[in-house]
Amino acid sequence: MNNDASDSLFDELSPESPGDWALSLSLPADPGHRDELRRANPKDPDAPAELSAQWASFFEHIGADGFADLNRRSDNLQRQIRDNGVTYNVYADAATGLQRPWALDLFPMILSPRDWAHIEAGVQQRARLLNAMMADLYGERELLKRALLPAALVQGHPGYLRAMQGMRPPGDTWLHIVAMDLAHGPDGRWWVVGQRTQAPSGLGYLLENRIAIARQFPKAFAGMKVQRLAASYRALMEGIKAMAPEGENARIALLTPGPYNETYFEHAYLARYLGLTLVEGNDLTVRDQRLYLKTLGGLEPVHALIKRLDDEWLDPLELRSDSTLGVPGLLQVLRAGNLLLANAPGSAPLESSAMLGFMPAISRHLLGEELALPSLATWWCGEDAALREVLPLLKQSVIRPTYPRSGLDTVMGQSLSPRERDEWAGRMVRHPDHYTVQSWLPLSQTPTWSGERLVPRSAMLRVFALADGPQSWRVLPGGMVRLAPRGQLIAAMQRGGSSADCWAITEGQVDHTSLLQSAPSTLALAHQKRPVTSRAAENLFWLGRYTERAENSIRLAQIVLDHLGGEEPSSRPLMAWMSATARENSLVLADVPDASQSARVFARSLIAGLSPAKGDPMAATSYSVGFNLRALKSSASQVRERLSQEHWNLIERTEAEFARDCATLTSDAEYTTAEALSALQNASELLAAITGSQTDRMVRDDGWRLLSVGRHIERLITLSRALMLGMEHGCVHDAAGFEAVVALFDSTITFHAQYQQRRDMVALIDLLVMDRDNPRSLAWVVQTLRSRLAKLSQTAAPHDAELAMALPDPDTWVLADLSNWQRSPEGLRTWGELAELLDQCELAAGELSDEITRLHFSHADRKTI
Structure with a gap:
């Protein structure tokens, strides 16, 4: 909807206050779902609902005039996401390709001080509990001996790592980053739906969401006393250094699977924000039970590693032998006590949805406490009694896979026909341990901006606990909200969902810590000078080569087409030189006749090969302009954390526009020389800007x-x-x-x-x-x-x-x-x-x-x- 349309809608309404504007423009939540925007009157349930206190405050801060400005803010937000290159890689998204812009809604979810205090205490407690569970599962195993956990669920889980048995991590802290997925129920209670302990994603996207939304609503953000995030990130880094083998002098790196991982953007973003070296597995090597980073100057020790890949890929010697993402010998370094790995390997069983059903009793045993945040009712079907109890309840439940890589997906019982439910029941009886059943909870619905009104969408909140010292955690205030598409029940980015920021309102002082404003001493700056890894050096080397190669091939192609398309015939020596040089630079294939034999055939061959389509047989043999631009982009993608966003945007734009121009060009059987020259000229100008970025901005x-x-x-x-x-x-x-x-x-x-x-x-x-x-x-x-x-x-x-x-x-x-x-x-x-x-x-x-x-x-x- 455009601004004119929204203005006309506002003209039809005449509310008296910003809160009235919001109510008049908002749709109610779906029946059975909690409405985050409104609050019911407990004294008179039939009375019209009012805005909740935090949303009333938000709309007062943006004012009545702010509603007519929402579309402009939304456009600015999307432009900012695109300009910042915020992406989420969707493997199965054939329509948009591998990368798509991060989906972020304009409005945040707003948590009252009371709600946040409850969440904070509950998540902190669960972080302590999960850490104690890890220590027991790889130590005394009392939970298994006392039957508080079924041995089949733990030791039968493919993520249970026997290689970690008897290991003690630095500071007895197994989990440095824990994520909890929370749902707000119709009764106002917060429920734990899932937990992530291997390599929880979201810390980078959460930060980008916060910066982007705070820019759109600066008055509301400042006036509502939203708690800031930077202090928690700093506490995480200080906690890791305090527990790492080298203490304050520890070298910390962030381990990523690489640019094709779905959340690679946030890996690079976090590394830059936290001042860490972003590394892949082949950047590291093990010597004498110590971990080293391969740099231009040699092998430099690494004392702490924040990993962003699942445990099974960490060490091909002891875990998955086909892994090319990890480091051979890494587990031996851990056992020798020479590395802090955040998080410690072996926590995959804790992520199983089946684990939630056993945690209340485990909390009473390990902590002597009742859980402050309850889990949804959960049954592991590997237990006969649980299976018999849950089979009649499938219609009101959610069927989840117990183990990863089982080929199963989450299924909503209410979406199944009676016949389909019977089929699922049969599968569960045949392989009961593969299935976990969880009661269905209608997710609360938070307001989103559709372009003309406020539309409620089901929301799931991911909250993070970060270790700030040995067996001590603080909860990052706020979190990352995942929104389900309108009319759908599951909030998942892979299913086309989007995200929102989360504002935790405080009644106390707002912490103004900033990692961007810290001023280390001269000695610290010298010590923190970023090393150049061998992988980054190699990709930068080839980035330079492919940039130059693309420029040269474009210039040569322009010269050839100019002369062959000119009014006067070219001389034989020039024809011979152009033919030979074009072949040397792979602008034409070896079997194409010389330009002197057939200028038209030579020109058409050159134009046809400018940018062979992916999958085209010619792409395997031609290293022409399009190939060089793709290779340039590939090398640059490996070192994105070293490039400015403008530099990366130029590289993406150059490759995409040239491919688009050539696709249009080659659809015409005449291979128009003028159009080819226009495409080459456009690419040449963009390459000049890329060269400028390399020369002046690195x-x-x-x-x-x-x-x-x-x-x-x-x-x-x-x-x-x-x-x-x-x-x-x-x-x-x-x-x-x-x-x-x-x-x-x-x-x-x-x-x-x-x-x-x-x-x-x-x-x-x-x-x-x-x-x-x-x-x-x-x-x-x-x-x-x-x-x-x-x-x-x-x-x-x-x-x-x-x-x-x-x-x-x-x-x-x-x-x-x-x-x-x-x-x-x-x-x-x-x-x-x-x-x-x-x-x-x-x-x-x-x-x-x-x-x-x-x-x-x-x-x-x-x-x-």
Whole structure:
């Protein structure tokens, strides 16, 4: 709905206060669901419902005029999500592709001080209980001996790790991050629906939600005394350091499965916010029962690891042997007491929905306390009595899988026909331990903005307990709300749900701690300097190479199409050079006839191969423009935490727009040259912006130096080879060919400014080979490479200084010697010393790439530091 439509709706209404506006624009909650917006009058149930106190305060702060502004705020919110690159990867979402923008509603869920105090106490208690359960399950196992937990449920669970038996984590703290999924029942009670202990997701999205929504309602956020989040994140980091083997000097990293994980955005976001190194499994290695990070300078110790992958993938030696996400030997490091792993492995059985039914008795045994937050009634069907009790109740219940990877999904009993319920009952009788049944609770419904009115949607609240010291937890105030699509009963992001912020109102002082405003000392800053992992270095190196390769291939494609589509026929030497150079750069396949034989066929082949579609057989053999842009994006996705959001957005936009332009282009059988040139020009302009981001907006650390080295290696190879081909085919002695070579070096304006209309080889060699002020000359490229490698050798590895010496030295190049030519027996001009130099440059660049790979991206022969 547009703003004009909303204005017309408001004109039809004449409420007296902002609260009246809200009530007049809101739909009631569905029957049986608690309405978070309204409160009933207990003295007169038939009286019209009023706004709850917290929502009345919210609407007073935005004012009556704020309602007409809600669509603009909603648009701003969606734009902010897109601009910030907040995504949630949906594996099965074929319609939108792998990544989609994070779905965030405009209105927060608002919790009263009373509700929050109750939730806080209950979640904190459950964190203590779960930690005590972990200590018992991998220690004395009293819960199993006393039959407070069925042994089949625990030891039969695929996530029970016998390798952890007898292990004691630092500070006797097994769980540093615990998430509870809560539901607000029709009776006003909060219920625990599920718990996450392996690698709970949401801490990053929660933070992004808070920042985004607070910007849309700054007056309400400040005026309503919403409790802040930063102090809890800081307490988590301080607690980890206090318990880690190295204490305050501990190096902490965040372990991610990688950019294809569904919640990768928040992994990178959290690492940046908390000042941690984001690592993948192959960034780490185990030596002498200690964990090390592979960096450019060698192996650096890691003392604490926050993991964002499930336990089974952690160690291929002792857990899943097919895992490529973990670190071989990691569990041995844990057993040796040389690492704090948050959370400790082995907690998967606690996540089973069946566990909730046993926790009241366990709490009385381990804590001597009744649970402050009750669990929904839960039956594990592996017990005969429970199975018999629950079979008649399926219509009012939810059927859940007991174990992960069982191939089962959550099923609402009320959505099944009588015949389907009978079929489910039969399955449960045949394999009872695979099923858990939970009573169904109508989720409370919180207001959301639809564009013209307030629409209630079912909500589930995820709240986090964070360890702030040995066996001590604090609850992050607020949480992440998951909203079910309108008319659906399950709130899940994978099922098309969305999210909302959660505001916990406090009656006390608001904590204004900020991790963004901390000012560590000079020594601390030096100590916290971010290392460059070998994986990040390798991806940055190839990011530089693919950026340069894409630029060169675009420029060459433009030159070829301009000449082949021109009004005047191109000379034979130019045709030969274009054909050879296009093949060398994979713009056309090897079996395409030369341009001199059929200019039209050559041009159509080049255009058809600009961006082969994914799955196209040509994509496997062509490394043309589209391939290079996709490879550029792939390398960049591996180091997103090192790129500005604008830089990443440019990379995504360039690849997407070029693919779209080429898809339109290749649907036309005529392969219009003008349209192809337009697509190439657009991509060229966007690549110039990407290059600008790499040059001006990245920290000059060793990672950036390797990116620059990659670019200049690629430039040296491409330009040396192109100039060699120009001499071999006589192109440089032809007027049009001479201009084409200069254009490929991106030096046309410079050349004519310095040499006017001269087209002799001395001028060409002077500018394209010797001129150290021309960033496209070979001397400038070699000089820059030597400089980058020399700087790298000071901070990473002294071997880089030796690599620099292997490059040809521009100080020894003499223009007169390079300009001498001789006539071959066939009567052709040959450029002996120049040809030798070009061969040296091309060969040295290739060898340099191989040596950098050996020295910096593989650590088979590196020592710890």
